[in-house]
């Protein structure tokens with residue numbers, strides 16, 4: 001059953017963190033980031049702690065405001081946000097040529113929205129790999145309630161050291177997840193290792209585009225806001241991702257920033273100058289209501305202390321994402337399809 005009501009938001013907030021420890025977890029999380037005096041090195045060295053804290057704190061907000069799939073999407077005019085999200089998932093399945101009987105891995109699977117959709121769309125069995133216990137417990141409940149426990153399952157592990165044998169999967173994908181890796185080459189090498197020779201890995205990566213200027217203070221501020229609001233150690237450029245894939249041993253079959261030709265901008269749902277009834281919770285009024293409600297629930301102790309601060313760094317993230325999208329210095333949909341060569345030479 002979907003948990004997208006106000007009370008679900010309040011009770012889920014903090015994930016597996018004890019309710020009385022949420023406030024200090026928020027402080028510790030914030031301190032990792034530039035906006036609060038943190039640095040990239042510390043974020044990378046402590047990536048598992050930082051990312052897990054982030055998803056414990058943010059998951060119920062994601063579910064409340066966005067749904068079961070935690071990603072953006074290429075969008076056609078006339079398409080609703082939900083429709084575009086599903087189509088974005090189907091696109092990956094088509095690019096990977098998924099067929100019944102294939103054994104598929106979803107790297108960094110969230111609560112499993114994409115893997116349930118892709119498993120139904122392609123008649124495949126999909127394992128979701130995720131390091132966040134709270135998300136796995138939500139995903140398992142949803143698999144069960146939707147009757148998908150046979151085709152969809154989860155494994156709790158770090159994608160930097162996967163508990164799988166070499167040459168194990170027929171296809172692997174990652175949706176807006178490997179951006180959390182402290183080292184892209186090491187992460188892609190792990191994916192390469194567990195993929196069968198001749199098979200493909202496809203992903204949507206969060207990247208800074210070629211328009212990003214590291215010497216521009218505004219660009220740097222936006223990048224830091226996106227990192228803070230999304231639990232990221234450092235956002236890589238599209239070129240760095242491409243290089244990392246090749247260094248890991250992959251042959252890149254195609255790559256493209258899908259944001260560049262999306263008729264409806266991916267950040268539209270977060271853009272406060274827009275209004276939408278179907279994505280009401282993301283509009284300025286919807287966000288004001290959420291903020292006020294979280295404050296009230298925290299006041300009456302239905303939501304843990306620190307909840308309002310989570311809502312506030314997620315607001316910052318939304319502002320950074322919209323600015324980064326408008327200036328075309330950032331994309332959440334750098335797509336690539338990469339193949340593991342048949343012979344490992």
Ligand SMILES: C[S@@+](CC[C@H](N)C(=O)[O-])C[C@H]1O[C@@H](n2cnc3c(N)ncnc32)[C@H](O)[C@@H]1O
Pocket residue numbers: 048051055068069070071107108109110111112113114129130131132135157158159160174175176177178180181
């Ligand atoms: C933005 S969410 C995307 C989730 C999912 N792909 C979706 O689109 O709904 C990123 C996901 O990556 C997972 N993740 C981040 N770092 C990870 C790591 N080191 N190992 C495994 N999963 C990780 C997070 O727990 C989260 O589920």
